[in-house]
Amino acid sequence: MKNLFSVLRSDQVADDLIQVIETIVDASKEIAFRVRQGALAGVLGSTQDENIQGETQKHLDIISNQLLKDLLLACPAVAAIASEEEDTVVAGTSTGKYLVAFDPLDGSSNIDINGQIGTIFSIYRSQDLIPHGSELQFQQTGSQQVCAGYVLYGPSTLLAITTGKGTRCFTLDSTQGIFLLTADLIQLAPQTQEFAINTSNARFWSEDMRAYIDDLVLGETGPRQKRFNMRWNAAMVGDVHRVLTRSGIFLYPSDSRNPKQPAKLRLLYEANPMALLIENAGGKAWSESQRILDIQPQQLHERVAVILGSADEVDECLSYLRR
Ligand code: AHG
Ligand code: MN
Ligand code: MN
Ligand code: MN
8 A cells, every 4th residue: 555655756746845744644643642542641621711713622622733833833844834723823934835724623522522523734835925924825715725634533544635636545554653545536426415514503594505405305305306315523524524435515504693703614724625625536615606715815714604525416506505
């Protein structure tokens, strides 16, 4: 089986970018170890603190953030980082060529129940004309990502990654501490009978979004004339991994709960990296009215609606929203 770094080298990924990926992978192996140890490593439970977005931070949110932050800031190729758990951008090496945005621990509500959790990351080139360490460095569209991926801490530890040439999955061989290629050049089927959405928010969605989901639930008795199955992990990494593995559609629509915050998932370190992984696997990733990778970010922690997965099903959903 090929290992991660031999695949990256055969794709002619630049050495300094490989260095950044290696750093993220090293941090994720340390996180994976602590996740496996669970209560024994003191990683469960909440802290008294909140992040800038008003979410209570779990111990593992903080531990994972610190591990990634320390290793990335020590990597000479990294110019700056942005994290869900950091208020603002943190500057790294001034000559570093790359920016890393990350969700250190996705699926925080699953930590204490031994459920699926993960780390999501996105890498950009730093921009010469913008001051080092400035937030403006991160105002690039998702289509400018040079690499995106996630590490899923499930029954096995998996890395899904793209550097532009397809999307691949590697499984951590914990006896050797290396990631081995286990799914090469993944291709999503255009059609699907599986959807993932938190339906408890239905009353806050637009009428058109409700109509789309209602028709999925009607199955063979409704206008879609086929049966759909629903799955929800409450961790985007787990839900997107299911879509990458067996196709499907994942949705976190905008809603009217909080007018100042019409969506839940963050563009820079949740929507964009997942969108690149899905598109490079032949899928589609939209944010209701535009392609996610075309969105011009305005703020570090901005949130967007997410509809991604099997291309024909995403189109079907968008056709309801355009009615
Ligand atoms: P995070 O744990 O990084 O804050 O992200 C949580 C996100 C995402 O993982 C998931 O899709 C969604 O929140 C789950 O939301 P619900 O609470 O609505 O299930
Ligand atoms: Mn969070
Ligand atoms: Mn998250
Ligand atoms: Mn998180």
